[in-house]
Amino acid sequence: FACTKDTREHESILVVEAVPSTMHLGLLLLGPKPGKPLSYDRNFDPPKLVPAKGPEVDVFIVLKADDIDREVPANRWVQDSKTKEMKEGNTWVFAGSQFVEFREKQVYQADLNGSAISLVNFGDDLLTLPHTMTNANESHDKVWVPRTQAIPKVGTKVVIRLRPKPAD
Numbered sequence: 001f002a003c004t005k006d007t008r009e010h011e012s013i014l015v016v017e018a019v020p021s022t023m024h025l026g027l028l029l030l031g032p033k034p035g036k037p038l039s040y041d042r043n044f045d046p047p048k049l050v051p052a053k054g055p056e057v058d059v060f061i062v063l064k065a066d067d068i069d070r071e072v073p074a075n076r077w078v079q080d081s082k083t084k085e086m087k088e089g090n091t092w093v094f095a096g097s098q099f100v101e102f103r104e105k106q107v108y109q110a111d112l113n114g115s116a117i118s119l120v121n122f123g124d125d126l127l128t129l130p131h132t133m134t135n136a137n138e139s140h141d142k143v144w145v146p147r148t149q150a151i152p153k154v155g156t157k158v159v160i161r162l163r164p165k166p167a168d
Contacts (some may be wrong), residue, residue, distance in 0.1 A: 001059070001074060002160060007114025013077055013146050014061075014117075016160065020097060020110035020126040023162070027057065027094055032164045034096020038121035038132065049132040052121055054093040055164060059117060059127065062159040063152060071161065076150050078119065081143040091165065092117060092127040117160070119144045127162070 002014040009015055016023075024034065035054020040047040059074040073090040080087070097110035109124035110116065118125040120133045133142065152158070 001078065001119050002117040003114035004111070004116060005114075013151065014158070014160065016116050018116075019108075020114075020116045021108040023116060023126055024096060024108070024110075027162060027164060030162075030164050032057070032094050032167070034094050037095040037097060037125050037128065038123045051130050051132050052093055052095040052125065052128045053130060054095045055167065056091045057094050057127055058090050058163045058165060059092055060090075060161040060163065062161050063156070072150075074117070074160075077147050078144050079147040081145045086147060087119075087144065093130045094164070095125050095128050097124050097126050 001012060002016050003009060003012040004019060005015050005017075027034075032055035036052065038052045039050045041050050060071045061074055061077065063070045063072065075087040075090040078087040079085060097108055097115065099106045100109045100112075101107075102112060110126045113122065113124050115122050115125040116127065118128040121128050121131070
């Protein structure tokens with residue numbers, strides 16, 4: 001759904017200016033603790049996909065029109081490529097990416113790959129959906145595409161608002 005510049009723009013609706021680790025810090029300041037991105041349980045042959053988990057976060061897009069902020073649930077900008085149905089639900093999970101070694105330093109993997117808000121799981125996502133839908137085509141029967149009639153023209157400045165859900 002949203003990536004950083006020079007990463008996955010070809011498959012994203014939004015490009016964010018903030019790096020995912022800064023978004024991560026912002027979420028921490030709001031209270032939730034990160035979960036875990038999608039992973040593989042290698043105790044199985046073939047390895048079993050383990051869905052991402054973490055606290056739930058609703059994602060909204062804020063557009064300014066006539067000096068009035070209008071908040072739109074992010075799922076309204078996404079549809080199934082086959083059925084054309086809008087994506088159900090507007091809740092992602094705070095998977096929190098992970099730290100990896102890169103050029104002899106520990107780096108936040110989502111900063112390297114740009115995975116800010118994902119519709120499919122790459123295993124390095126800051127926010128993602130809690131399923132085992134990966135970028136491998138055989139893992140699912142859905143292909144998410146932009147719901148272009150709901151999206152403003154390219155270059156329109158928007159704000160992404162992340163709203164953690166209260167813990168039960």
